[in-house]
Amino acid sequence: MITPRVFSVLLAGLAAAACTDEPASPPATDTPAAASPQADGPPYRPAATTRELMESLIAHAAEEYWGSVRIVIDEQGVTEYFPETDEDWEEVWAAGLSIAESGNLLMMPWHSRGEEWNRLSGGLVEAGLAAARAALERDPDKVLDAGERVYNACVACHDRYLPAATP
Numbered sequence: 379m380i381t382p383r384v385f386s387v388l389l390a391g392l393a394a395a396a397c398t399d400e401p402a403s404p405p406a407t408d409t410p411a412a413a414s415p416q417a418d419g420p421p422y423r424p425a426a427t428t429r430e431l432m433e434s435l436i437a438h439a440a441e442e443y444w445g446s447v448r449i450v451i452d453e454q455g456v457t458e459y460f461p462e463t464d465e466d467w468e469e470v471w472a473a474g475l476s477i478a479e480s481g482n483l484l485m486m487p488w489h490s491r492g493e494e495w496n497r498l499s500g501g502l503v504e505a506g507l508a509a510a511r512a513a514l515e516r517d518p519d520k521v522l523d524a525g526e527r528v529y530n531a532c533v534a535c536h537d538r539y540l541p542a543a544t545p
């Protein structure tokens with residue numbers, strides 16, 4: 379459900395970039411002031427706006443995870459899909475860990491919008507860790523449960539911080 383929208387947004391962004399003669403500049407961040415390098419800290423360099431982080435790393439990892447175990451009902455009847463090879467399971471595990479670390483990224487000063495935001499981002503870390511564990515256990519039922527937990531972590535934050543409720 380998310381994918382077509384993500385791609386249309388990405389394509390719109392690419393089209394806009396192609397139309398400008400200006401040299402490539404780093405992406406604007408939501409809070410540019412917070413993005414300036416700190417003298418005594420690691421040389422973080424914000425690479426994506428919150429929206430870009432959502433539409434790249436986070437949405438892609440979530441789609442990968444949610445698509446890994448699925449039940450399709452059509453004329454052919456009920457077909458269940460689940461990871462089979464070692465490589466399949468490794469992809470699912472990697473998607474889970476990507477989701478978990480994304481939660482930490484969301485707490486970075488240039489993404490964070492405060493304490494409540496950080497709490498909700500922590501929820502995504504926990505859900506992502508459960509998702510990665512389910513993949514390590516190679517348990518399709520646990521992957522389905524963990525996928526739902528991830529989904530709830532997304533929605534909890536969107537309910538609070540997305541200006542218009544997503545359909």
Ligand code: HEC
Binds near residue numbers: 440484528536540
């Ligand atoms: C801690 C808060 C938070 C969490 C957790 C979170 N999001 Fe978001 N998400 C946002 C905010 C805020 C925006 C709007 C960003 C903007 O437009 O500047 C957004 C926007 C998006 C968008 C852009 C499209 C739209 O509807 O505006 C997608 C896609 C998205 N999120 C997917 C996800 C997925 C998938 C998850 C869970 C795996 C997730 N998000 C978890 C806060 C969050």
